[in-house]
Amino acid sequence: MVVSQPALNQFLTCKQTTTKFTGIPEVDLSKPEAKALIVKACQEFGFFKLVNHGVPLDCMVNLENEAFKFFNQTQSEKAKAGPPDPFGYGSVRIGSKGDLGWIEYILLNINPDIISSQSLLIFRENPELFRCAVEEYISEMKRVCYQVLELMADGLEIEPRDVLSKLPRNEKSDCCFRMNHYPPCPEAIAAKGRHLIGFGEHTDPHIISVLRSNNTSGLQISLRDGTWVSVPTDHTSFFIIAGDSLQVLTNGRFKSVKHRVLAGTSKSRVSMIYFAGPPLSEKIAPLPCLMRKEEENLYKEFTWSEYKKAAYKSRLADNRLCLFEKSSTPPNQLNKMRETDQNAQVKKVF
Numbered sequence: 001m002v003v004s005q006p007a008l009n010q011f012l013t014c015k016q017t018t019t020k021f022t023g024i025p026e027v028d029l030s031k032p033e034a035k036a037l038i039v040k041a042c043q044e045f046g047f048f049k050l051v052n053h054g055v056p057l058d059c060m061v062n063l064e065n066e067a068f069k070f071f072n073q074t075q076s077e078k079a080k081a082g083p084p085d086p087f088g089y090g091s092v093r094i095g096s097k098g099d100l101g102w103i104e105y106i107l108l109n110i111n112p113d114i115i116s117s118q119s120l121l122i123f124r125e126n127p128e129l130f131r132c133a134v135e136e137y138i139s140e141m142k143r144v145c146y147q148v149l150e151l152m153a154d155g156l157e158i159e160p161r162d163v164l165s166k167l168p169r170n171e172k173s174d175c176c177f178r179m180n181h182y183p184p185c186p187e188a189i190a191a192k193g194r195h196l197i198g199f200g201e202h203t204d205p206h207i208i209s210v211l212r213s214n215n216t217s218g219l220q221i222s223l224r225d226g227t228w229v230s231v232p233t234d235h236t237s238f239f240i241i242a243g244d245s246l247q248v249l250t251n252g253r254f255k256s257v258k259h260r261v262l263a264g265t266s267k268s269r270v271s272m273i274y275f276a277g278p279p280l281s282e283k284i285a286p287l288p289c290l291m292r293k294e295e296e297n298l299y300k301e302f303t304w305s306e307y308k309k310a311a312y313k314s315r316l317a318d319n320r321l322c323l324f325e326k327s328s329t330p331p332n333q334l335n336k337m338r339e340t341d342q343n344a345q346v347k348k349v350f
């Protein structure tokens with residue numbers, strides 16, 4: 001990755017916090033207590049580690065190697081699949097609102113109905129092996145994701161058990177897949193005990209994200225009291241991240257977790273994340289089967305398409321959900337956003 005413009009001093013840094021946190025909840029998919037542990041972890045952290053998931057290590061390492069082959073190409077080769085639209089190859093710039101990070105990445109849309117020419121270019125310029133490795137990995141991700149969402153429904157004691165999993169399972173579901181590469185940066189530990197940011201703090205907009213990385217640290221999550229802690233790496237496991245949509249579907253019982261990635265000084269980090277989303281036209285609202293008698297719905301009505309549009313107009317660190325919270329949005333702000341959208345040119349990805 002070539003970083004000349006913008007210069008390193010324009011990148012975000014954060015206060016050095018390297019406390020390795022030993023309290024990340026662990027869920028063993030093969031154990032009967034998995035459903036209860038998933039619910040507890042989502043309430044307390046919005047985050048947990050998944051073990052005994054049944055995905056062969058070969059499948060993960062195979063894709064990791066293909067991703068390295070892609071990222072090891074020259075900048076001009078990689079740039080043929082960019083800039084991201086938002087899909088395709090990108091480097092340094094995250095989103096379209098000026099966020100910078102010590103990162104390069106590939107963002108792919110999973111549903112072929114939502115065409116993106118940039119994501120197709122990734123595979124036109126690269127060997128068939130890469131495409132096969134991605135396809136094999138994604139089919140495993142779908143299985144894991146549906147299983148986790150079904151156990152979540154069991155743990156919440158709601159029915160039918162596919163009430164959550166049917167959203168990403170739908171043939172029109174809007175899921176995406178991202179491979180991030182954080183090259184080592186010898187200057188990552190900046191002056192005055194500060195640290196260079198690879199991927200700035202944010203919550204994921206989707207329902208859940210399934211993350212796997214190589215054995216290079218960097219991922220941090222924010223605990224409920226606002227403390228940032230480092231997640232110990234484990235290249236054989238997955239980390240499940242609760243997204244904003246899950247927060248709404250559970251009427252705030254589960255909270256989406258703020259997370260970020262710090263750049264490293266000596267080793268490359270490669271992460272692969274599957275983002276499970278609903279169909280674009282799906283209404284995102286608290287599940288009626290979960291609501292207690294007279295429980296107040298905390299959110300305004302919106303579709304995933306509306307949420308995604310709002311998300312893509314926001315900065316990484318923005319609280320995107322507050323626009324849709326009944327308690328915090330001035331009544332006509334959401335309508336104003338909808339009007340602006342109707343007048344704006346519709347972007348092909350939505």
Ligand SMILES: C=C1C[C@]23C[C@@]1(O)CC[C@H]2[C@@]12CC[C@H](O)[C@@](C)(C(=O)O1)[C@H]2[C@@H]3C(=O)O
Binds near residue numbers: 097314316
């Ligand atoms: C700054 C941005 C990048 C992002 C779209 C956004 O405007 C705000 C949310 C960001 C995020 C975070 C999770 C996923 O990595 C992602 C693909 C998503 O759906 O929302 C990214 C977006 C992106 O990189 O384009």
Ligand SMILES: O=C(O)CCC(=O)C(=O)O
Binds near residue numbers: 180204261273
């Ligand atoms: O690279 C990582 O470990 C996390 C990246 C992430 O949070 C994202 O892509 O949304």
Ligand SMILES: [Fe+2]
Binds near residue numbers: 204
């Ligand atoms: Fe994320």
